[in-house]
Amino acid sequence: MPTWNNIRADFPILHQQVNGKPLVYLDNGATSQKPRAVIDALVHYYERDNSNVHRGLHALSMRATDAYEGARTRIATFLHAADPAEIIFTRGTTESINIVARSFATRLKAGDVILTTEMEHHSNLVPWQQAAKASGATLRYVSVLGANAEGGLDLAALDQLLTPQVKVFAFTHISNTLGTINPVAELCRRARAVGAITVIDAAQSVGHAPLDVQAIGCDYLAFSGHKMCGPTGIGVLYGRRALLEKLAPDETGGGMVVNVTYEGATWKPAPERFEAGTPNVAGAIGLGVACDYLDALDRAAIERHDHALARLAYEKLSTLPGIRLLGPTGERGGLVSFAFPDVHAHDVVTFADEDGVALRGGHHCNQPLMRKLGLTSTTRASFYVYNTAEEIDVLVASMRRTLKFFVG
Amino acid sequence: MSADLTELYQQVILDHNRRPRNRGKLPTANRVAHGDNPSCGDQCSVYLRLDGDRIAEISFDGSGCAISQASASLMTTQLKGKTSAQAQALYDQFHEIVTTGKEPEEISDIAAFAGVHTFPARIKCATLGWHAALNALKGDAVPATTESHTD
Numbered sequence: 421m422p423t424w425n426n427i428r429a430d431f432p433i434l435h436q437q438v439n440g441k442p443l444v445y446l447d448n449g450a451t452s453q454k455p456r457a458v459i460d461a462l463v464h465y466y467e468r469d470n471s472n473v474h475r476g477l478h479a480l481s482m483r484a485t486d487a488y489e490g491a492r493t494r495i496a497t498f499l500h501a502a503d504p505a506e507i508i509f510t511r512g513t514t515e516s517i518n519i520v521a522r523s524f525a526t527r528l529k530a531g532d533v534i535l536t537t538e539m540e541h542h543s544n545l546v547p548w549q550q551a552a553k554a555s556g557a558t559l560r561y562v563s564v565l566g567a568n569a570e571g572g573l574d575l576a577a578l579d580q581l582l583t584p585q586v587k588v589f590a591f592t593h594i595s596n597t598l599g600t601i602n603p604v605a606e607l608c609r610r611a612r613a614v615g616a617i618t619v620i621d622a623a624q625s626v627g628h629a630p631l632d633v634q635a636i637g638c639d640y641l642a643f644s645g646h647k648m649c650g651p652t653g654i655g656v657l658y659g660r661r662a663l664l665e666k667l668a669p670d671e672t673g674g675g676m677v678v679n680v681t682y683e684g685a686t687w688k689p690a691p692e693r694f695e696a697g698t699p700n701v702a703g704a705i706g707l708g709v710a711c712d713y714l715d716a717l718d719r720a721a722i723e724r725h726d727h728a729l730a731r732l733a734y735e736k737l738s739t740l741p742g743i744r745l746l747g748p749t750g751e752r753g754g755l756v757s758f759a760f761p762d763v764h765a766h767d768v769v770t771f772a773d774e775d776g777v778a779l780r781g782g783h784h785c786n787q788p789l790m791r792k793l794g795l796t797s798t799t800r801a802s803f804y805v806y807n808t809a810e811e812i813d814v815l816v817a818s819m820r821r822t823l824k825f826f827v828g
Numbered sequence: 829m830s831a832d833l834t835e836l837y838q839q840v841i842l843d844h845n846r847r848p849r850n851r852g853k854l855p856t857a858n859r860v861a862h863g864d865n866p867s868c869g870d871q872c873s874v875y876l877r878l879d880g881d882r883i884a885e886i887s888f889d890g891s892g893c894a895i896s897q898a899s900a901s902l903m904t905t906q907l908k909g910k911t912s913a914q915a916q917a918l919y920d921q922f923h924e925i926v927t928t929g930k931e932p933e934e935i936s937d938i939a940a941f942a943g944v945h946t947f948p949a950r951i952k953c954a955t956l957g958w959h960a961a962l963n964a965l966k967g968d969a970v971p972a973t974t975e976s977h978t979d
């Protein structure tokens with residue numbers, strides 16, 4: 421059982437020096453580190469149970485199938501989904517969103533509207549641009565308010581934007597660049613009122629706070645395992661059962677068919693219909709164990725911890741001369757994104773690295789938003805369960821040193 | 829500060845970053861090329877006024893880290909007056925410096941970029957402006973992107 425007191429001991433990777441300094445890992449928005457329990461689950465699977473799923477009748481295949489389907493059930497519980505069949509395993513958020521967007525690309529027509537927001541990650545933006553291009557539908561955006569995007573989404577304009585022509589509304593739960601927490605339940609309620617399907621990018625939220633897809637009332641929800649203590653290469657597309665039953669398969673091949681002749685094939689129901697080919701069995705099992713780990717810590721406690729660190733970082737960083745902090749001034753998700761007028765983010769990140777501090781510098785897969793804010797890049801510090809208040813002091817000291825070097 | 833970082837951010841580089849030379853659009857330009865570094869968002873446009881095969885005037889514009897901006901700035905001071913063959917030869921020399929750290933025999937400001945070679949992720953920053961300049965010389969309409977180059 422993990423405990424908060426001893427949490428850093430659960431993450432082997434944290435116990436190393438980088439450039440002669442203790443590693444301060446603050447790039448959790450890009451990917452989180454993995455607890456021993458998840459690493460052990462992968463090793464255990466490959467050493468004891470590795471086999472293909474759904475195909476074999478031998479002992480190993482049955483064990484692997486049970487573990488894989490057990491992970492699906494575990495994730496359904498984690499999201500409070502009504503049914504494990506609503507959980508489709510994918511490679512990650514990007515693939516999950518692409519599956520939904522491609523399905524819309526074939527169904528939408530000219531006159532239909534795809535609505536998204538100005539704060540989306542490229543992976544919840546470019547697939548919709550492609551769907552609009554392929555179908556002739558129009559792509560519209562909910563604006564982000566404020567010179568530093570501190571005002572969040574322009575909810576006042578939403579009624580005007582949410583017309584009956586809107587067939588799909590795709591939005592992020594927590595912005596990976598701003599830390600903005602969107603009111604997802606309200607957005608879903610308002611979209612449903614005009615008959616629009618909702619798609620939530622939960623990449624930055626699932627592992628960071630309690631989440632209940634039924635309470636939120638979304639139709640689809642996408643996330644990646646690797647940002648929530650799970651392995652890379654595994655993610656989830658949650659879809660409401662009634663919708664998945666009507667959705668055509670995306671990829672076709674083995675494992676998703678019932679009956680195949682030389683003329684054609686019939687499809688299995690969801691979720692298998694959307695999982696052609698051999699899935700990432702080890703990844704799914706690892707993700708299930710990551711869910712156990714996070715729930716043992718209690719996701720409400722994780723949320724309090726991450727938000728408190730983000731607030732502390734925001735306050736301490738705001739004392740640095742010239743700093744421009746992006747996103748909400750009040751409650752925010754567990755990350756802080758900022759820019760200095762005279763020092764580029766890459767130089768900041770290179771200096772921080774010398775202090776053992778891992779940060780992200782760049783456009784955060786959010787080029788249009790950066791352009792709107794008049795920036796080309798920001799530096800981002802993003803927090804998770806194992807980060808501490810002392811690490812924020814190391815971060816701030818490193819920023820001071822960098823500013824001293826470049827600005828004097 | 830570590831020796832590696834001191835090597836990377838040499839005085840020449842910091843100076844060009846703080847006071848970029850030949851920065852801004854060139855109204856008389858007859859060639860222009862744009863370079864992008866998609867993984868980090870660095871951008872650089874290079875403007876040339878070619879007089880026959882010779883670079884009569886050169887300027888750059890863009891945004892990016894100290895390495896990319898200083899490199900583009902220093903490059904403009906080096907390329908002015910050069911023919912396209914001389915420009916290519918200078919780039920080859922520069923590329924050698926940033927990838928191997930070997931300094932050239934004759935004394936040159938471009939040697940300041942030798943420290944880049946210990947930071948492989950930054951080589952793209954250092955070469956961005958050069959790629960744009962060489963494309964402008966070739967008259968390529970396509971924007972240079974460091975991702976499609978081998979370095």
Ligand SMILES: Cc1ncc(COP(=O)(O)O)c(C=O)c1O
Pocket residue numbers: 449450511512513514515541543544592594595596621623624644785
């Ligand atoms: C908000 C958001 N959406 C989508 C993604 C894409 O996730 P992945 O690369 O795992 O598909 C990320 C992570 O980079 C993200 O932060």
